[in-house]
Amino acid sequence: GPVGTSExxxxxxxxxAALVQAERALAAARRTGDPVGYGELPGQGLLGVLDPNLAxxxxxxxLAPLRSEPSLLTSLRAYLAAGGRLEEAARDLDVHRHTLRTRVRRVADLLNRDLDDPGVRAELWVALAVTDNASGPIGLPGASDPR
Incomplete structure (x- = not known):
């Protein structure tokens, strides 16, 4: 079966704390089918110091303005993971770059945020990571993500 290990x-x-780490790694292992160590999960150190309820x-x-359009959340995740590089994110999502550009503009408009601002990107990454931790750590998205 799946294996998840802590530090x-x-x-x-x-x-x-080690038990929480192992549970997060196990959630990722269940999705990937491969053994996962907590240290392999991107961003978990930062998330571990946040108060879960406040976060x-x-x-x-x-993220509330994006909830009604799952493709916007998926697009935002890919855009942030690609460091804001539209071409790379579009390739990862298997969508045309113009499609992704339109989605990213819609995200910026709905959130009333400048996605070119590094602080805004950091906040959004943390928000997505916190949300994704409900079903497993960020960086290992589920196979059912809408394109």
Whole structure:
């Protein structure tokens, strides 16, 4: 079956955190079918220091305007993962670059945010990562993502 591992716990007091790490890695392993170590999951260190309830509230509020159009969330994820490079993100999504450009503009309009701003991109990445942690860590998207 699937295997997810934590970083080593330095003492007994670190076992609870190690269990959370192992559970996150296991969620990713279940989706990929391969063993996954917590250290292989992008961004998990940052997410681990955030208060989960505050972070989820932040993510829900920020991403709310996009919820009715799943293709916009998928497009935003790909755009951020490609460092804002439209051509690369369009290739990853298997859509035309003009299609993605239109979606990215729509995201910017709906959120009233400048997606060229690194701070905005960071906030959006964190919001997506927090949201994705409900079903598994970011960086290992599910196969059912709409294009």
């Amino acid at each position: 080593p716990a330095a003492s007994a007091s670190g076992l609870a 989820q509230g932040f993510a829900d509020a920020l």
